[in-house]
Amino acid sequence: MTTKQICFADRCFNFAFGEHILESIEDYIPRDEFDRYIVISDSGVPDSIVHHAAEYFGKLAPVHILRFQGGEEYKTLSTVTDLQEQAIALGANRRTAIVAVGGGLTGNVAGVAAGMMFRGIALIHVPTTFLAASDSVLSIKQAVNLTSGKNLVGFYYPPRFVFADTRILSESPPRQVKAGMCELVKNMLILENDNLEFTEDDLNSTNVYSPKQLETFINFCISAKMSVLSEDIYEKKKGLIFEYGHTIGHAIELAEQGGITHGEAIAVGMIYAAKIANRMNLLSEDDVSAHYWLLNKIGALQDIPLKSDPDSIFHYLNHDNKRGYLKLDEDNLGMILLNGIGKPAVYNQSLLTPVRKTLIKEVIREGL
Incomplete structure (x- = not known):
C-alpha cells in the first residue's frame, strides 16, 4: 500500500493505492468529516464494486448510491443536473461528499457535479479502472461533452482524496487494463524517464498484471505527471505534453461512438502524431518504430475495430478542445508533437505545433 501527496500548486490531496485500500479508509477520513456520502457511478461499473465501496464509506456516515x-x-x-437534483432530494448539503466510483466517465461527471453544487463540495475518487487510476484522477480537470466535441464544458476542481484498490484493478477485463497501459506508454514516450522501477520486459500483450505490478505502474504515472503538472496546474504550458495523441485520438473516439476504448483511440492518435512528426522532419524512422514497438508490447494496435471514415474523424478534429491556444489560419491545426523520444516539439514557446490539415487527412486515410 502506497500513499502519495499530490499537489497542484497549493491544492493538495492524498492518493492512496494498493490492495484492499478501502479497508483503511478511516486512517484518512475522520468519522465526523462529512455528514453523508453520495456515491455516483455509471451503469457500466459492476454492482458488486459499487456496493463494496459504499459499504466502507457507510462505516463513516450514511451513504446514498446514484447511478447514471x-x-x-x-x-x-x-446528466450532471439530474444527479444534482437527486442528491439535493436526498439531503445533500455543504458537508456532503460526492464519491466517484468508476472510470474516467464517472470521475468527470461526478467531478462536475461536486464542483457546481453549493459552489463546490468535497469530491472523492475511487477509480475502478487502471486508466482512471493512472491518468484522469491525476488532474484537477473536470469536464463533460457537447454534441460537437469531447470535454468542451468544464473547470478545474481538485478532489479531497483518491483511493485506488489495485486488487479490483487487476481483476478488470484485459481490454480495460490495456486502455490504461496505453497512457503509461504515452508517458514513456513523452518524458525522459530515469530510474524506472520496471522495464519493457514487464509489459505484456495479455494485459494481465498483479496488484503489485499495477501499484508500480501507478507510482510511475504519478511521478511522470507531477514532474510537470505541479507547476502547470491548468495544463496550458508544459502540461500540454500529456495531450500527446489526444488531438486525433479524441476525434476517433467520438467518431467511433463507443466502439473503442479511450486508450485504444489514444494509441492510434499517437501513431498518427508520430507519422506526422516524421513527415515534418521532427521524428526519425527509428522514433516512429519505437512507438509501434511499445504499443505492440501491450497489444494496443491489435484488433482495433475502427469503422469510422476519415471525414467523420476530421469533423470532430475541427472541434478539438485545444483550439485557441495558437492563432492559426483555416488550413492548420495545432497538435502536440515530439522532436525525439522524450522531447516535445516547441513552436513559438508553445507545445502546440501548426500542422497542415491536408497532412493530417493524408495520414488518417493511410491508417495504421
Missing part, C-alpha cells in the same frame, strides 16, 4: 447511464453520449450537463 454509461457511455460518452451521456457525459453531459443534463
Whole structure:
C-alpha cells in the first residue's frame, strides 16, 4: 500500500493505492468529516464494486448510491443536473461528499457535479479502472461533452482524496487494463524517464498484471505527471505534453461512438502524431518504430475495430478542445508533437505545433 501527496500548486490531496485500500479508509477520513456520502457511478461499473465501496464509506456516515447511464453520449450537463437534483432530494448539503466510483466517465461527471453544487463540495475518487487510476484522477480537470466535441464544458476542481484498490484493478477485463497501459506508454514516450522501477520486459500483450505490478505502474504515472503538472496546474504550458495523441485520438473516439476504448483511440492518435512528426522532419524512422514497438508490447494496435471514415474523424478534429491556444489560419491545426523520444516539439514557446490539415487527412486515410 502506497500513499502519495499530490499537489497542484497549493491544492493538495492524498492518493492512496494498493490492495484492499478501502479497508483503511478511516486512517484518512475522520468519522465526523462529512455528514453523508453520495456515491455516483455509471451503469457500466459492476454492482458488486459499487456496493463494496459504499459499504466502507457507510462505516463513516450514511451513504446514498446514484447511478447514471454509461457511455460518452451521456457525459453531459443534463446528466450532471439530474444527479444534482437527486442528491439535493436526498439531503445533500455543504458537508456532503460526492464519491466517484468508476472510470474516467464517472470521475468527470461526478467531478462536475461536486464542483457546481453549493459552489463546490468535497469530491472523492475511487477509480475502478487502471486508466482512471493512472491518468484522469491525476488532474484537477473536470469536464463533460457537447454534441460537437469531447470535454468542451468544464473547470478545474481538485478532489479531497483518491483511493485506488489495485486488487479490483487487476481483476478488470484485459481490454480495460490495456486502455490504461496505453497512457503509461504515452508517458514513456513523452518524458525522459530515469530510474524506472520496471522495464519493457514487464509489459505484456495479455494485459494481465498483479496488484503489485499495477501499484508500480501507478507510482510511475504519478511521478511522470507531477514532474510537470505541479507547476502547470491548468495544463496550458508544459502540461500540454500529456495531450500527446489526444488531438486525433479524441476525434476517433467520438467518431467511433463507443466502439473503442479511450486508450485504444489514444494509441492510434499517437501513431498518427508520430507519422506526422516524421513527415515534418521532427521524428526519425527509428522514433516512429519505437512507438509501434511499445504499443505492440501491450497489444494496443491489435484488433482495433475502427469503422469510422476519415471525414467523420476530421469533423470532430475541427472541434478539438485545444483550439485557441495558437492563432492559426483555416488550413492548420495545432497538435502536440515530439522532436525525439522524450522531447516535445516547441513552436513559438508553445507545445502546440501548426500542422497542415491536408497532412493530417493524408495520414488518417493511410491508417495504421
